[in-house]
Amino acid sequence: MKAFHLRVNGERKSVTVDPSTPLLWVLREELHMTGTKYGCGIGACGACAVHLGGLATRSCLVPVSLIGDRDVVTIEAMSHDAVGRIVQNAWVDKDVVQCGYCQSGQIMSVVALLKSNRAPSDTNIEESLGGNLCRCGTYVRIREAVKSAATKLA
Amino acid sequence: MNRRAFFRVSAAAAGGVLVSMYFDLPPLAQEKAAITYPPDAFVHVRPDGRIVITINRCELGQGVATALSMILADEMDAAWSQVVAELAPAADIYKDPVYGFQNTGGSATIANSFRQYRELGARTRAMLIATAADRWHVSPADCRAATSIVHGPAGQLARYGELADDAARRAIPAKVALKTASEFRIIGKPTRRLDSRAKCDGSQKFGIDLQLPGMLIAVVARPPVFGGRVKAFDDHEARAVPGIRDVFEIPLVHGSGIAVVADRFWTAKQARDRLKIDWDLSGIEHADSSELSKRYKDLARTAGKVAVNTGDATALDRVAMENRIVAEYEFPYLAHTPMEPLNATVRFDGDRAEAWVGSQFPTYDRAAVADVLALKPEQVDFHIEFAGGGFGRRQSFDSNVSREAAAIAKRMRGTPVKLIWTREDDVQGGYYRPMFVHRVEAGIGDDGLPVAWRHVVVGQSYVIGSPFESFLVKNGVDFDAVTGTADMPYSVPNVNITVHHPKVNVPASQWRSIGSTHNAFVVETLIDELATHANADPIAYRLKLLKPEAQRLRAALALLEQKSGWRNNLPPGHALGIACNQYQGTAVATAAEVSVENKRARIHRVTVALHCGLAVNPLSIESQFQGGIIFGLTQIVAKGAITLKNGRVEQRNFDGFAPPYIGDAPVTIDVHIVPSDEAPTGAGEPPVPVIAPAAVNALFRLTGTRYRTLPLVAAL
Numbered sequence: 001m002k003a004f005h006l007r008v009n010g011e012r013k014s015v016t017v018d019p020s021t022p023l024l025w026v027l028r029e030e031l032h033m034t035g036t037k038y039g040c041g042i043g044a045c046g047a048c049a050v051h052l053g054g055l056a057t058r059s060c061l062v063p064v065s066l067i068g069d070r071d072v073v074t075i076e077a078m079s080h081d082a083v084g085r086i087v088q089n090a091w092v093d094k095d096v097v098q099c100g101y102c103q104s105g106q107i108m109s110v111v112a113l114l115k116s117n118r119a120p121s122d123t124n125i126e127e128s129l130g131g132n133l134c135r136c137g138t139y140v141r142i143r144e145a146v147k148s149a150a151t152k153l154a
Numbered sequence: 155m156n157r158r159a160f161f162r163v164s165a166a167a168a169g170g171v172l173v174s175m176y177f178d179l180p181p182l183a184q185e186k187a188a189i190t191y192p193p194d195a196f197v198h199v200r201p202d203g204r205i206v207i208t209i210n211r212c213e214l215g216q217g218v219a220t221a222l223s224m225i226l227a228d229e230m231d232a233a234w235s236q237v238v239a240e241l242a243p244a245a246d247i248y249k250d251p252v253y254g255f256q257n258t259g260g261s262a263t264i265a266n267s268f269r270q271y272r273e274l275g276a277r278t279r280a281m282l283i284a285t286a287a288d289r290w291h292v293s294p295a296d297c298r299a300a301t302s303i304v305h306g307p308a309g310q311l312a313r314y315g316e317l318a319d320d321a322a323r324r325a326i327p328a329k330v331a332l333k334t335a336s337e338f339r340i341i342g343k344p345t346r347r348l349d350s351r352a353k354c355d356g357s358q359k360f361g362i363d364l365q366l367p368g369m370l371i372a373v374v375a376r377p378p379v380f381g382g383r384v385k386a387f388d389d390h391e392a393r394a395v396p397g398i399r400d401v402f403e404i405p406l407v408h409g410s411g412i413a414v415v416a417d418r419f420w421t422a423k424q425a426r427d428r429l430k431i432d433w434d435l436s437g438i439e440h441a442d443s444s445e446l447s448k449r450y451k452d453l454a455r456t457a458g459k460v461a462v463n464t465g466d467a468t469a470l471d472r473v474a475m476e477n478r479i480v481a482e483y484e485f486p487y488l489a490h491t492p493m494e495p496l497n498a499t500v501r502f503d504g505d506r507a508e509a510w511v512g513s514q515f516p517t518y519d520r521a522a523v524a525d526v527l528a529l530k531p532e533q534v535d536f537h538i539e540f541a542g543g544g545f546g547r548r549q550s551f552d553s554n555v556s557r558e559a560a561a562i563a564k565r566m567r568g569t570p571v572k573l574i575w576t577r578e579d580d581v582q583g584g585y586y587r588p589m590f591v592h593r594v595e596a597g598i599g600d601d602g603l604p605v606a607w608r609h610v611v612v613g614q615s616y617v618i619g620s621p622f623e624s625f626l627v628k629n630g631v632d633f634d635a636v637t638g639t640a641d642m643p644y645s646v647p648n649v650n651i652t653v654h655h656p657k658v659n660v661p662a663s664q665w666r667s668i669g670s671t672h673n674a675f676v677v678e679t680l681i682d683e684l685a686t687h688a689n690a691d692p693i694a695y696r697l698k699l700l701k702p703e704a705q706r707l708r709a710a711l712a713l714l715e716q717k718s719g720w721r722n723n724l725p726p727g728h729a730l731g732i733a734c735n736q737y738q739g740t741a742v743a744t745a746a747e748v749s750v751e752n753k754r755a756r757i758h759r760v761t762v763a764l765h766c767g768l769a770v771n772p773l774s775i776e777s778q779f780q781g782g783i784i785f786g787l788t789q790i791v792a793k794g795a796i797t798l799k800n801g802r803v804e805q806r807n808f809d810g811f812a813p814p815y816i817g818d819a820p821v822t823i824d825v826h827i828v829p830s831d832e833a834p835t836g837a838g839e840p841p842v843p844v845i846a847p848a849a850v851n852a853l854f855r856l857t858g859t860r861y862r863t864l865p866l867v868a869a870l
Contacts, residue, residue: 001396018396018420025420029371035356037542038419039493040577044808047493077355088354095346095773097864098781099215100353101360101493101542126817133808135493135543136215137784139819140779 005063008033009077019065024048026064027074035075035104039133046132049105050074056112075104078128080082083153084111090149098136099144106132110146174628191270192326196248197226199318203302206238210248210267212258212514213241213349214492214544217774219433220348221264222271224771228340229275229333230282233302233315239348244516244536255517259549259664261738263835264770265519268834276330281487285321286312286826294848334855335831344773349540361512361539362497362574369499370399371569373564373579375412375429379801380584381438382409384431391428397421401429404561407554408661409438413562419574438649439659440801443589446658447484450591450612454482458610458652459630461640463607463646468478470606479683482593483861486673486795487586488665488788489811494542495580498559501570502527507534507563508570511556512541514549518621522553527559545785546664549573550585550861551620556759559563581811586796587660588614590672592634594680597648602688603699606648611673615655616662630655634664638673638758638843643704643736644681644696660798666785667839670737671846675789675864676848678733681858692732692851693743706741706765707734707869709828714743717826720759721745728758729851733844739835740766744783746820749854750870755790755849757820760840764825767832775837780823782841787814789846794865 008031010031015030022041023139027033028111029047039047041119048060078084087110097103106129113120113128120128125146134142198206207226213219218694219239227237242248249256252266258764279299286304287294296307302314317318335342342868351632352358360622377383387515389412390399397417404413412429416422478608500523507527513519527534541548548555559573575583590613597606615632617623626633631653632638639651693715700708721730725747734743747759762779770773788794793812797804805811850861856868 017418018424020424021418021420025418028363029418029420032365033356034359034365037493038362038495038574040808042577042809044812045577047222061242079355088351091354092346092350095350095777097215097347097353098217098356098777099493099541099543100349101215102656103353104356107354109669119265122821129816131815132248133492133546133815135780135785135813137787137819138777139784139816140821140823142816143821147475 002065004067006067008072009074009119011095011134015064017064019063021064022060023050023064023067024059025073027059033074033076037101037104037154039102044131044133045102046105047102047109049132051112069096075108077124078107078111081111083114086115086151086152087111089121090145094141094148096138096141096145098138102132102134106134106142110149114150114153119150166764187377189251190326190328191247191274193274193281195320196274198231198718199314201315201318203236203313203315204238205236205302206234206240206315208242209239210250210256211263212538212544212548214258214514214542215539216550216778217347217771218258218263220345221771221774222267223348224340224345225268225271226275228338229272230279231299231301234340236302237348238326238470241538241540243538244520249277257512257517257549258544259741261839265834266834266835270331273330276332277327280327280330281321281324282314282317284324285317332451341770342768342772346773358540360494360542360657361499361510362494362542364499364510364539364572366499366570366760369572370415370417370566371419371422372413372415372571372573372687373416373419373426373428373576374558374573375431376406376579376583377409377411377433377435379435379438379440380408380661383434384410384412385434386432387412388430392425393426395421395428398425400566401425402565402706404558407552407557415562415566423576428717432588435801440662441658441660441798442800443486443797446589447591449656450589451482451656453612453656454593454610456589456610458654459613460633461636461651461653462651467648467650470595470608471647473606477598479596479598479680479687481680481683481860481862483591483672483676485590485675486797486864487589487660488794489581489586489796490545490547490549490665491580491808491811491813492543495577496547496555496575496674497573498555498681499570499572500559500563502560502563502567504567505533507560508537509534509556509559510537510539512539512544512548513556514544514546515553518551519553519556523560524554526557527564545666547585550663551616551622554585559833577807581796581805581807584661585663586660587671588616588662592672592676594676596680596684598684598687601729602684602690604646604684607646607650608655609639609651611639611651612654612656614658614660614662616664618655634668636673637669638735639669639677640735642677643701643707644699645701659801667737670735670843671789674735674843675847678735678844679850679860681861682847682854694731696734697824704736707743708738710734710741710743710763712767713826713828714745714761717763717824718745718761720747729852731848731850731855733848733851735843737840737843740764740837740840742840742844744848746845746848746852748849748856752858753870754792755853755866755870757787757849760820760823760845762823762825763828764840765828765830766837766840767830767834768826770834772827775827776825778837779825779841782839783823783845784814784861786842786845788820789864790866791818792851792865792867
């Protein structure tokens with residue numbers, strides 16, 4: 001067990017855990033931030049996507065010991081993020097969600113995409129969301145919502 | 155209505171007629187009791203005007219929390235903006251009014267609870283109006299209600315929130331008038347989900363997110379072959395992991411396993427990886443997909459138990475060989491893999507227990523927890539959690555997940571323990587859509603229409619031996635296995651469908667749209683072959699061949715024909731595939747535009763036309779159909795199969811079993827609903843079966859090959 005000092009959504013957090021513990025489980029079980037989801041544990045579904053140092057990252061694959069001083073940003077911060085709020089509103093407007101379990105990860109991936117590319121093509125969307133699995137199959141509405149959010153940002 | 159009233163009415167109901175429905179008759183065989191559902195158990199009008207509607211189903215993503223709320227709120231004349239939906243716990247009063255047990259499955263929520271929720275809304279409204287009328291000393295007939303306000307004859311106004319407490323003390327009216335379709339204000343209007351915002355900001359809690367004081371986490375090491383048992387185990391290294399609370403053997407429904415209980419999931423998983431277990435795998439079948447394939451194909455050449463026999467079973471023998479199509483089909487095991495991994499939390503207190511499960515099957519899951527803990531079902535407070543998808547996996551007939559959680563809680567008495575299945579546990583853990591082989595011989599008449607249809611279906615029955623056997627199995631034929639074939643909508647004069655149900659040591663269960671996943675594939679690809687043979691348009695051929703009573707399918711196909719004009723203007727290299735199917739009363743017709751890209755099928759566009767009776771929430775139906783089409787693609791994507799070798803499942807996670815991702819999904823799926831005032835039927839499962847046959851029918855036009863083995867593993 002070892003102490004780690006993180007900055008999560010702009011706040012300082014300290015946790016004492018095994019250094020191998022993935023960021024996902026630090027968020028969920030130490031910090032009780034359950035918006036970030038466990039889906040596969042091998043980086044194959046994207047339900048655990050967060051922003052690490054500004055990049056969309058699979059939190060199930062990153063041990064807490066490798067985070068260092070990089071900022072961690074999760075779905076819980078998106079309501080207060082200019083792009084995040086626009087994406088959430090587009091999601092609600094297009095009635096995207098079904099079970100909703102994958103949508104934290106979808107939204108984190110989309111916000112990262114739109115922060116680097118405000119006019120994504122279908123190919124850009126497929127590349128950025130290509131690893132975000134949605135078992136309910138909300139992909140058609142996700143595409144519509146991404147394009148709608150992009151229009152609002154333009 | 156307040157909570158006191160709720161408990162009073164619930165207590166009365168528990169002592170009355172409902173309790174006698176509990177398990178003392180085979181499920182579904184019960185007569186439909188004429189029950190007046192007490193509004194108090196379903197509607198809570200808060201003093202601040204908020205209207206909390208209790209949902210007697212699990213919200214799995216299919217939108218029932220919104221749809222049932224719409225139905226009740228409409229008849230209640232509630233202000234929609236004030237409506238909040240809450241999931242009911244397991245209780246007699248929340249049983250499906252037709253089935254007699256509490257469940258979420260069979261696309262039955264709207265079909266079975268439409269009238270129930272309308273009557274609840276109408277009764278609540280009548281009680282609120284009567285309360286206001288008494289206050290104003292006027293006749294209720296002279297009052298009216300709109301958007302949570304009762305209006306009196308002299309312009310008086312009373313908000314529902316002010317009337318609720320008094321209204322709850324009134325007798326429940328025995329008879330109430332329901333609205334006519336033209337009076338609906340919420341039903342039939344495209345309505346956004348109530349749970350969207352919470353599912354977009356991370357605040358929606360699912361079962362796996364549950365946090366209770368003192369709660370521990372458990373994972374279970376399961377045998378490498380179904381039914382294997384722990385012979386011996388060494389937990390020395392596992393117990394050395396800091397945070398481990400206990401390691402012990404538990405019984406599983408199939409064999410036994412080792413439970414690891416810890417403070418945290420990561421700790422429990424690390425400790426599980428350090429267990430050394432000696433498994434006893436003797437005396438159990440080591441199922442093997444390639445061996446099963448051979449065995450099933452041999453069986454398919456012999457007649458099985460008769461599911462359908464109409465006309466003359468020997469008619470086929472009189473059709474010349476060149477006028478017959480003989481086709482053999484193979485379908486693999488399929489996992490459900492809902493995004494939220496399976497989980498269940500249980501606390502055992504000796505004479506009571508409490509459980510939290512995202513359950514599609516609360517009546518049986520609660521009884522299973524009680525059984526493991528030697529309690530009565532009513533000694534278990536069973537909470538139904540929001541679930542991250544289900545697709546049938548949270549409705550296993552043996553309640554295996556709840557049983558495991560209860561077995562762990564029994565040992566950890568007084569402590570709530572959350573059992574989490576890892577994704578590997580889920581992919582390798584069985585309860586799959588069974589593997590199937592079909593063999594069909596169709597004889598074609600001079601007019602190009604089929605005159606004889608001889609069909610053998612081979613696959614496991616998960617119903618035989620379950621509590622549902624007496625209802626779903628007749629003459630040894632499992633209804634779930636032949637759904638989509640036995641009720642084929644086409645007129646064929648001589649039909650013989652028989653079934654073999656081999657016993658295989660792989661736990662199987664219902665997968666969204668059950669038998670139609672394979673049966674509709676067989677029927678709809680074979681009909682396409684027949685249409686091609688007759689050189690006929692695939693829509694026109696189907697319309698010609700439909701039975702006269704298949705009115706909903708006829709209407710759906712006609713609407714499809716009208717809405718898929720693009721099919722006559724396809725770009726080079728693209729082809730059209732058509733398929734249709736009716737499931738649980740809902741008729742679906744679909745057109746898919748397909749090309750071959752990088753040696754794989756690429757589906758560009760899908761048009762769907764459907765008839766589900768009255769469309770309660772057209773927006774939700776559109777979503778369900780778009781999503782259900784994509785779920786159906788699980789059947790044809792390259793890694794859409796669970797296979798076994800020497801008893802072991804060959805896939806571990808989403809790397810080996812890969813459902814469709816966004817790149818596999820069509821960019822456009824447009825959904826069209828046949829306008830109707832008929833009684834509504836479901837939308838959750840009906841979209842699933844049609845896309846695989848439609849896509850494969852299109853591929854034939856591109857490659858000249860009929861693909862009869864799924865998934866489409868080989869490059870095209």
